[in-house]
Amino acid sequence: MTSTRRLPDGWDIRHLPDTPQAFLRAFILRHPVAYSGMLALQTFAMVCAVLVPWQLGQITRLVSQGLDASQVVTALRWPLAGFALMLVLEMVSTRAASGLHIYTVPRQRRAVTQALFAYLQRHSHRYITSEFAGALAHRISEVSIGTTQTLAILIFDLIPLLVTLALAVILLATANAWLAAFMGLWAVGFLILCWFLARRSHPLARDFAAARSVSTGKVVDAVTNLTNIRLFARHPYEHGYLGKFLDHEVVAADRSLGYMEKIRWLQNSCGVLLKLGILLLALWLWQRGSIDIATFVTATSLSLMIITDVAGLSRRLLEFFEAMGNIANGVRTLVRPHEVRDTVGATSLKVERGEVHFADVTFGYHPGRPIFQHLNLHIPAGQRVGLVGASGSGKSTLLGLLLRLYDVDEGQVLIDGQDVRTVTQHSLHQQVGLIPQEPGLFHRSIRENIHYGCLEAGDDALAAAIDRAGARDFIEAMEQGFESLVGERGVKLSGGQRQRIAIARVLLKNAPILVMDEATSSLDSITERYIQDKLDEIMDDKTVIVVAHRLSTVAHLDRIVVFEDGRIVEDGSHAQLLARRGYYHRLWSRQGEAA
Secondary structure, eight states: OHHHHBOTTOOBGGGOOOSHHHHHHHHHTTSHHHHHHHHHHHHHHHHHHHHHHHHHHHHHHHHTTOOOHHHHHHHHHHHHHHHHHHHHHHHHHHHHHHHHHHHHHHHHHHHHHHHHHHHHHTSOHHHHHHSOHHHHHHHHHHHHHHHHHHHHHIIIIIHHHHHHHHHHHHHHHHHOHHHHHHHHHHHHHHHHHHHHHHHHHHHHHHHHHHHHHHHHHHHHHHHHTHHHHHHTTOHHHHHHHHHHHHHHHHHHHHHHHHHHHHHHHHHHHHHHHHHHHHHHHHHHHHHTTSSOHHHHHHHHHHHHHHHHHHHHHHHHHHHHHHHHHHHHHHHHHHSOOOSSOOOTTOBOOOOSSOOEEEEEEEEOSBTTBOSEEEEEEEEOTTOEEEEEESTTSSHHHHHHHHTTSSOOSEEEEEETTEEGGGBOHHHHHHHEEEEOSSOOOOSSBHHHHHHTTOTTOOHHHHHHHHHHTTOHHHHHHSTTGGGOBOOGGGTTSOHHHHHHHHHHHHHHHTOSEEEEESTTTTSOHHHHHHHHHHHHHHSTTSEEEEEOSSGGGTTTSSEEEEEETTEEEEEEOHHHHHHHTSHHHHHHHHHHHHO
């Protein structure tokens, strides 16, 4: 159970932080040594960088004293050595911090991606089907990139700027209070202005990220359905449909990027004010004899260095708040409370017989609109049961409750007397094999798709499952055989071929309870008969539940349960139900006439 709840590095996926700040803080704590090292090295590099103008000022003072050549060489020996040392230490510290960053970033991205994907996997069926698959994948990618971007900007840009400003004020304070006061007031005003403007830019960046995510999801949805677009000749329509979302993204981009351009104007204006202000103030103080030439050079050099840092700050602030917007949107979308969760102390499902019991079940997808009301259905161990009825009568919903894709509103779903809500979902899904109406195949090889049913199965078991599903002939006829890629969701295969791969996969799983939801609906009658004969061979020791619209598919089963509007209206064998000449008899007669 631990392995299903925790990532390999020990992250508890049940408690992912649900705010951007907490999310960032949590992942910083995953690599405390690396981030502490980066911050220390970069801070030390900034100390060295600020001391370079001071060393330059000392060199200028000595040069301006009118010493002869021999005296200059002797006098400048240690100041030049200090100047060179500061340059070397700054370079080495910066490169060491970058080296740590290079080491940490891919591991950080891996940890974030793994954590979010593991959390996403445990969202409910309702959540998964209500979101764009492409948008969810995009959100995971944006959060993982945004996390590393945000931390990098903090460590390599924002915090170093604060260190630079603080050290500059301290250095100037040792030389002249007026210069220090001007630099200090400018720094405080500049930081307050940046903070105020940045707070206003955050929601704009977040809206831009959300609009971009939606348009990306629409593009992925359209790409997935390119065949439908072509067959319905809807190219112009799709251009217009996608254009609406792209237009919304453009509007959001204009607001966010336009606001950031205003910030750049203000920041550049502040930089000009600092440069001119320090220069004019230093000249005035020098003329009055309040400072010497060394202090003049130090002050102007510091201001130029700070201007260089500030010039790139606007761009980095834009990236910072865009990344924070991405993280906020991703966390808000992905890190929601799980609708269907394992209870505290949930145990593994143990199936010895395979008895299934729906006890007084009430359920509806929406409040006040129940599909089942006090439904009772008992399926003894080893019985083969068919569920039939019109579309929307509740057959597939019943299977969803058995698999705990949804939780019942009232009552219980029991397997061998164990409520499915008290066992782990992992163990439940291990004990139930599902062959769905629309098989979900990965864009992987045929071998990998079938092996998915049981990763530990050997070649003999794999071959047996393929033969039972009647899939060997078409697989061997493919150019790469078992190693052939099936395409996204199996698009390279026919409907019948996809279904046989899905059947082989669940046969390899060999779960004690077998559920088939229109499993042979995509097959021709000859292939269906062949597979049905094969399935009959493996049904003897299993509890089998089959949902079918084609009544001939379930006519040979032990029992048939007829649904109408969420109620069981008839229950019995094929012969018994025909003899009653009720609802099932009418369905059978209609299908016979249609045939």
